[in-house]
């Protein structure tokens with residue numbers, strides 16, 4: 001069903017409390033982020049055995065994603081099994097062993113405890129019982145995804161169905177050309193609401209709107225509204241159509257990288273119908289590809305009023321900085337857009353904090369994604385009871 005076919009029920013925004021309550025935030029972390037597949041990292045960031053990245057979830061959880069000697073990418077809770085010290089404080093690195101900085105317990109990159117500094121296996125403790133806490137990890141299309149609880153469903157089939165034509169882009173043969181972080185002083189739901197509508201685009205994103213087909217966006221999965229009561233898929237398509245005449249989502253609408261992904265080795269035809277594809281993980285990550293580069297936007301709730309947006313720009317694995325692309329050109333449009341969006345979300349947060357705030361109407365025509373987002377959150381919260389002390393509810 002498309003925009004405009006919603007039921008006649010009025011749609012209004014969320015309460016002030018739902019954006020400001022620490023208990024509500026904790027409930028959302030458990031009910032949504034701890035049970036959903038999340039973006040871990042790009043597979044090329046852990047390309048070699050021993051390469052790792054750490055990825056924070058919420059305020060308190062940190063996950064290590066590391067490639068083992070056997071080539072497999074695994075994820076572990078970033079804490080030692082002795083007395084719980086954080087293992088890795090760096091956001092990325094390369095190790096032969098994971099060594100706890102406190103009392104030097106040593107773990108293999110497959111999570112097994114190897115030694116425990118003067119404590120003996122089978123006498124003081126059983127090493128086999130004290131390996132790192134494993135977290136579900138799945139690698140697909142050159143990306144590593146993690147899930148902090150038992151995954152409700154494998155991710156690959158959902159991604160394959162959503163990212164139509166992605167194999168044309170040879171996504172495994174890509175690398176991260178740039179990674180930038182954007183701290184936003186706003187509740188994560190305000191950040192996602194801003195992501196889910198382009199009602200603000202024409203006025204507030206002149207650079208983006210000059211190249212992207214903002215009107216056409218509503219005809220993609222991005223603007224699709226499901227039947228009331230229907231289950232919402234955790235993954236949808238993430239194509240980002242361009243205005244006629246443009247071949248990439250850059251400041252001038254032209255490729256920022258001379259190398260091309262997959263089958264786009266030759267000059268890109270303006271009439272080519274498959275110029276963009278991607279997927280969106282509800283409600284944390286958007287991945288979009290153009291023939292010369294890709295963009296990953298990973299929205300991470302960090303506190304009730306703090307969100308971190310981590311953006312990665314992808315290029316073909318054999319592209320060379322300075323020769324095939326200039327990083328500042330590559331990142332320019334999304335860097336501007338991310339900063340603009342951060343300002344909008346923080347301005348929204350400032351207004352919502354006011355004691356005069358009241359939820360307002362959400363447009364069926366121009367903000368259907370917000371409605372879907374709220375519905376997804378409300379269903380997730382209803383499935384997962386709040387902690388006894390939180391008493392939270394996603395109320396309108």
Ligand code: FES
Pocket residue numbers: 080081082083084085100101102103104105
């Ligand atoms: S807490 Fe890690 S070795 Fe003691």
Ligand SMILES: [Fe+2]
Pocket residue numbers: 194195200201205341
């Ligand atoms: Fe925006």
